[in-house]
Amino acid sequence: MxxxxxxxxxxxxxxxxxxxxxxxxxxxxxxxxxxxxxxxxxxxxxxxxxxxxxxxxxxxxxxxxxxxxxxxxxxxxxxxxxxxxxxxxxxxxxxxxxxxxxxxxxxxxxxxxxxxxxxxxxxxxxxxxxxxxxxxxxxxxxxxxxxxxxxxxxxxxxxxxxxxxxxxxxxxxxxxxxxxxxxxxxxxxxxxxxxxxxxxxxxxxxxxxxxxxxxxxxxxxxxxxxxxxxxxxxxxFIGTMNLLNARLVSRETGTLRFAAGALSLDMPATGAIELRSGDGVIIGVRPEDILVSHERSEGSVGVAVEGVVFHGRSLRVHLLAEDKYSLTADIPRQSAHAALATGDRFFASLRPGASCPILPA
Missing domain, CATH: 3.40.50.300 (P-loop containing nucleotide triphosphate hydrolases)
Incomplete structure (x- = not known):
């Protein structure tokens, strides 16, 4: 100031x-x-x-x-x-x-x-x-x-x-x-x-x-x-955030690839240049940046629906990953995947281009 x-x-x-x-x-x-x-x-x-x-x-x-x-x-x-x-x-x-x-x-x-x-x-x-x-x-x-x-x-x-x-x-x-x-x-x-x-x-x-x-x-x-x-x-504290324990697995020009269990997270290298392969971090992922699909994609993780909460324009979906950690995703009601029920199985991945904070573990 x-x-x-x-x-x-x-x-x-x-x-x-x-x-x-x-x-x-x-x-x-x-x-x-x-x-x-x-x-x-x-x-x-x-x-x-x-x-x-x-x-x-x-x-x-x-x-x-x-x-x-x-x-x-x-x-x-x-x-x-x-x-x-x-x-x-x-x-x-x-x-x-x-x-x-x-x-x-x-x-x-x-x-x-x-x-x-x-x-x-x-x-x-x-x-x-x-x-x-x-x-x-x-x-x-x-x-x-x-x-x-x-x-x-x-x-x-x-x-x-x-x-x-x-x-x-x-x-x-x-x-x-x-x-x-x-x-x-x-x-x-x-x-x-x-x-x-x-x-x-x-x-x-x-x-x-x-x-x-x-x-x-x-x-x-x-x-x-x-x-x-x-x-x-x-x-x-601010909003809803998935706080994922992750580790750096590779570094390419301008991009860092992290792994949170089976989930792969690609991030811009900005602000994390001191990290070395194998270093542990906490990555924050907003629910709107979690995508679900019936098809497995590179870096996605298998998830099961544990609960669905109606939020008006979106559905707040609570997921359990195959690695036994919890994820929260927001699914637009107009989405093809909006008809969810407890026990349904999908694959979850990070939305391309998502801006996620990288924090000390």
Missing amino acids: AIDALLRLEKVSKHFAGGIVGLNNIDLSIAEGEFLSLLGPSGCGKTTTLRVIAGFEAPTEGEVRLDGRDITLLRAFDRPVNTVFQDYALFPHMSVAENVGFGLSLRKIAGPERRKRVSAALDMVGLADKINQRVQALSGGQRQRVALARAIICEPRVLLLDEPLSALDAHLREQMQVELKRLQRELGTTFVMVTHDQTEALSISDRIVVMNKAAIEQIASPSVLYDQPATTFVAG
Whole structure:
């Protein structure tokens, strides 16, 4: 990240009572106007990172800098940062307008100016017609929009979102993902979101921070994370990946041939030039890059169908190779092989031209 990053966490650690490590010496730079998501399994440190940025937790070690200024010891309400919480934290006895304008009232902003800004904020989130309603009368999606309006009205430098869509049903969550990205683009504000939903992070983030065991595994754009995971953990965590133990069996000009049991995998030599014949690696193969056929081809492996899961436009097929390792393949429903049943036998091979990460064993 460029040195003019808006927000920096420099060698930040957080230790809790009982020897629990919440964050372990993390470095993170966030650009102005960026939509960044923190993603990882439960207990990985993503919420602790958000709380350290917000000022709700003080780091045990390290610094938090905003616009180059050290804000590590600054209290939460003194930071130009607002948070949208998972439960929205709205005041049930107040109207929509009173909830949205609450922060302005604390700042002693006069009534006419406050009403103007409340109206503008509600218009931006599509709730101008709900301005005088009580929040109890609103749907979950509408309450979420009120919480967003309340957070943006004070024009924070950074907007923090703590799993903001987790309480919504799947259809509404998808709609709100589009709305969140639109809002962030229009405002130009830096958004930092904690989520456990990979689809959510991949669909709306400029970059994603994948965390594991209180540390950062990889920071990259959604496409890079999906196609070029830097570690075995990221490869197994982002989407679905077949992680195959393989060994290098031959090297030709520009091509490396690996063997995962009876399955042959040809890969470009780029990024693996230090490997020697016989070296072991882990190769990640996406389900969409596994082809099945009734005919054996060079380098294919015999497989038996263990289960089929309906995924709408495709079928997720669980296979057991003759070498007794598992494979997962995605078969388009229009494919000639879409009529699958448990016990059926096929041959599986790697799709020609597939881009597969080669990772240390």
